[in-house]
Amino acid sequence: MTISEIIFYLFSATIIFFSILTVTSRRILRAAVYLLFVLVSTAGLYFMLNYHFLAAVQLTLYAGGIVVLIIFSILLTSHISQKFEPVGIKKQIFSAIAMAAGAILSIMVILNYGFNSLITVADNPTMNTIGYGLLNYGKNGYALPFEVISILLLAAMFASIVIAKKDKKTN
């Protein structure tokens, strides 16, 4: 067993374990922290796949941004010590059965499909490549989605402000 395998198994185990904890924990702040672990481990997987930039983005945006945002909103809306009521056992069982079935189905499909993996080069795309790709409108260029995303971000920002703003009338 190579070191990379060990690392992979470690990350995978972390991801799955903490994912489960995220969706089952009855303390919301802990759930957020477990989510953070999952996201960091995912970034680890990206590192393993030699996408360093992506891993960094994952860490900063996801782990740094979104999780912090979530934690903020948790602090705004709940008590830290608050525990959720346990979920109805029927709901849990049915959902679990359905999801297990779905997972098994998907995994069966994946295992039955012979992927034609071509591991030739495992080079890390340089920042230059990524920058050109984002701003290029030719082949392998993503200027358009990039712009669309920027507009989306703007719209989302406005939307969040408008929605979260206190309504004068209701006060």
Next chain:
Amino acid sequence: MDFSFTVWIPLLPLILFVFLGLTSGSIRPKISGYIGTAGMTITTLMSYFVAYQYFFNRPAGSETFEKIIAFNTVWLNLTEKLQINLGVLLDPISVMMLVVITTVSLMVHIYSIGYMNGEKGYSRFFSFLSLFSFSMLGLVVATNIFQMYICWELVGVSSYLLISFYYERPTAVAAGKKAFIVTRFADLGFLIGILLLSFVSGTFDFVSLTDPQGALITQGSSLTFMGLSVMTWALVLIFMGGAGKSAMFPLHIWLPDAMEGPTPVSALIHAATMVVAGVYLVARLFPLYVFAAPDALTIVGYVGGITSLFAAVIACTQNDIKRVLAFSTMSQIGYMMLALGVSGYGDHHGLGFMASMFHLFTHAMFKALLFLAAGAIIHAVHSNFMTEMGGLRKYLPITHITFLIACLTIAGIPPFSGFFSKDEILTAAWEHDKFLFFIEYAVAGLTAFYMFRLYFNVFWGKDRHYHHTPHESPLVMTGPLMFLAAASMFTGFIPFSSLVTSDSKPFESHIEWMIAIPSILIGVIGILVAMWFYKKENGISEKMAGGLKHLYKWSYNKFYMDEVYLFVTKKIIFNNISRPAAWFDRHVVDGTMNGIASVTNRTSSGIKGFQSGQLQKYGFVFVSGVIILVFTFIYIWFN
């Protein structure tokens, strides 16, 4: 002569009905009475004019009275051959009926102005009278059997409305319902008969139906059902409708109760006009009865004979004067039916037909007179019961005289009109069926007896204790009495045999004194017995009643026919048919509907949870569905 204006004879009362009905409450009741009477006067004058033109002004050289279609319009086009028309057919009997109906109706209108004075619903009364006149006139001038059926039902409706005129009295309401249901039941037979007849003949039209040379007469006899030809069945069923309307045994039970209506209504509808509709119906289809279904005609004759005897026996014991008159009406209509039953077709063989129509005519006059006079008596005494009357001849002189004339007429004493018509019937019966003939003799005696029992009880005997001294009615009421009394006295001299005959050809008839004299004697005996019993209160009648205890009791209770009906309907039909039907309806039919409803209800409340509005449930279903779909696809794909 153009008779097309005759369409206004039925239409004018219809217009009056609509007008009076719509304006009742907005114009003074008195005014609506005058309007109704004026309209009826015009109708009457038109009818008289038509009768004069038809009978006495016919085209030169024609021996027979032609059937004239004065007006005809297609109303419903069922098939190319079968269509329902509305129109006016003039022939001797319909013209004669026009005269009868309009005369009696006019008299009743005039009389009602006085009689109904101050009653609630005065204008409603007049509008209903107009409705009735319209329907009855439409009935007699019908060109086809379907128009007749329509008017027949309209007549039934107006009869119902007028019987229950005092709708605040439960008895009146019950009587109205009874009349409606019984006649409706009979009309079911009529309708089936019409359907059978039109099925066999392919036409509704009277002219082609009753053409004695036509092919239809022989057509129906080829098809048979249970040993009788279809034509016989059709005609017997049609007669069932006629029997219901004319209160023939055993469908008579509604007529005595119908006396709950105002007395002028009894005079118009339940004595003179509507109840003879059955006779008219048979007379209208007479050639069919004679040629295609002589068996049916025999049934007609025997039903008439039995009814006349049956009703006469009951009439002898009743105490309510209107009921006595009601049973007398039944008895007299039985006479007419019997006369039709013993008649043949063509000149002297058609004596019975002529006699029946003649009797219908005279009976309308004297029976309307009797009822109107009874109304005057009731008006004066405020009671219907002859036990509460007596010695009224001093107080009501005009009513007394006219009533006496009517009694003599119905008893068949010459020279009053009843004698002539009854004699013709007796002659026809003698020539045809001896059994019916002797029944009629018996009935003649009974008729004289019960009428004079009524007469002596009311006008002679001791004075009773009255609330106030009875006084004679105003002229508006006595006028019609006098007119009808005159009619009863003199209409007997109308030469009916040269006017209204079975084949529309005049023939000679003369009084058979060998038959007439015994009949007069029987009448006189009846009168004398009644006089002996009732002129002075001497207890003989009570002794007689005691001697014939059982017969008296049976007769007094109308032979328990009402009870039989109640037993049959309540005990047998309600218990064995209606209850299970109601149970079936309530539990199976309704149960099915309720079951559908409750299953829907339960299902929807069961699946209500699906529509919880909760995203997670939707999500669960969605994801599970996708998984199942994918699984299914993959399963199919790899197999």
Next chain:
Amino acid sequence: MTAVIPLHYFLIVSTLMFFIGIYGFLTRKNLITILMSVELILNSVNINFVAFNRYLFPGELQGHFFTLFIIAVAAAEAAVAIAIIISVYRRFTNIDVERVDTMKH
């Protein structure tokens, strides 16, 4: 470095993560935890993209870029969702999905 780990290992991990996310989405009541489940789902997709890109099309960067965009979209989505959650909380003093079932008010 990655040669020894087959592609489907990554896919299995992401599949498990995906279904765990859906499980959380279906069972949790708190809006924020639902949001976290959604993040898990997005993340599992990201892993797929990245793994496919690396193993099947190593010369190109489509998967890489789409992961990048998805992260951006996820960030925007999280911002809007949290704005909504706070707004809801202000109205109902509660962010339990089962109790927030009226659209009016």
